[in-house]
Amino acid sequence: MATLLQFQFHSICENSLRKVKRKPQFQRSANHGLFRVSAGESGIQKTTEALVVSRSPGVLDHVFLNLFRNKMVQEVGWDSEKAGYDGLIDVANRLMLARTNSQTQEAAVRILRSLFPPLLLKLYKILIAPLAQGKVAAVMVARVTAVSCEWLMGSCRVNTVDLGNGSSLPSGVFVERCKYLEESKCVGICVNTCKLPTQAFFMDHMGVPLVMEPNFNDYSCQFKFGVSPPEEDSSLKEPCLEVCPNAIRRRTTTTLENKCPKA
Numbered sequence: 001m002a003t004l005l006q007f008q009f010h011s012i013c014e015n016s017l018r019k020v021k022r023k024p025q026f027q028r029s030a031n032h033g034l035f036r037v038s039a040g041e042s043g044i045q046k047t048t049e050a051l052v053v054s055r056s057p058g059v060l061d062h063v064f065l066n067l068f069r070n071k072m073v074q075e076v077g078w079d080s081e082k083a084g085y086d087g088l089i090d091v092a093n094r095l096m097l098a099r100t101n102s103q104t105q106e107a108a109v110r111i112l113r114s115l116f117p118p119l120l121l122k123l124y125k126i127l128i129a130p131l132a133q134g135k136v137a138a139v140m141v142a143r144v145t146a147v148s149c150e151w152l153m154g155s156c157r158v159n160t161v162d163l164g165n166g167s168s169l170p171s172g173v174f175v176e177r178c179k180y181l182e183e184s185k186c187v188g189i190c191v192n193t194c195k196l197p198t199q200a201f202f203m204d205h206m207g208v209p210l211v212m213e214p215n216f217n218d219y220s221c222q223f224k225f226g227v228s229p230p231e232e233d234s235s236l237k238e239p240c241l242e243v244c245p246n247a248i249r250r251r252t253t254t255t256l257e258n259k260c261p262k263a
Helices: 002-021 059-076 084-096 101-114 118-128 131-148 179-184 187-206 245-250
Strands: 156-162 168-175 210-214 221-225
Touching: 059 084, 059 101, 084 101, 084 179, 084 187, 101 187, 118 131, 118 187, 131 156, 131 168, 131 187, 131 221, 156 221, 179 187, 187 210
Parallel strands: none
Antiparallel strands: 156 168, 168 221, 210 221
């Protein structure tokens, strides 16, 4: 499985880097919108519509789901009897048990690291991350994320984000309705097993700053690669969702199994 992920990730990254090095050109495909990047003094700029990812689940989606779940099970030491995505959410809930929030985040980072060959992460951080002040790496991981993570998050598209210095870059990924948040219905699971660990993973192990902005009202989420998280993150102050199963059960019992992930 690791070899399959390495081959797919390397191929996508290699193709994206080759496009950046060539003169600007348009690319069309059956499944993606029109997209172009250009390299120059101003770095990389979006010039057309964003890359749109929308497709039906395929064989690779099931492969990624099973691989990711197996890595979580190895970290947790427990598996759910439920099949598919429902079982994945059960394991994510169990990941929170008997751990502090920081311990959960560290465990989630280990899971993400285990999905990639260590050498690939090191080479990316050393060779790709410094190019064009980090803009090449940010664009590349945005495209890879949109293409390879729809099985986990649902329909998503690459979009342009502001970098904070007056410039913009097609290094965002907008998730229309995050499946992971919608199925878990839990702010704590979103923040501690996804948002914070993912931001830490990309920064510490790939050299790419990232801020994720989940919307707990409509379950959308905005990824901004190349943008560092703010010192004051409002998503960390969000209250429990009314539909959170942990919060509902906590009203009647306080056992470890029903511990609030935000506590």
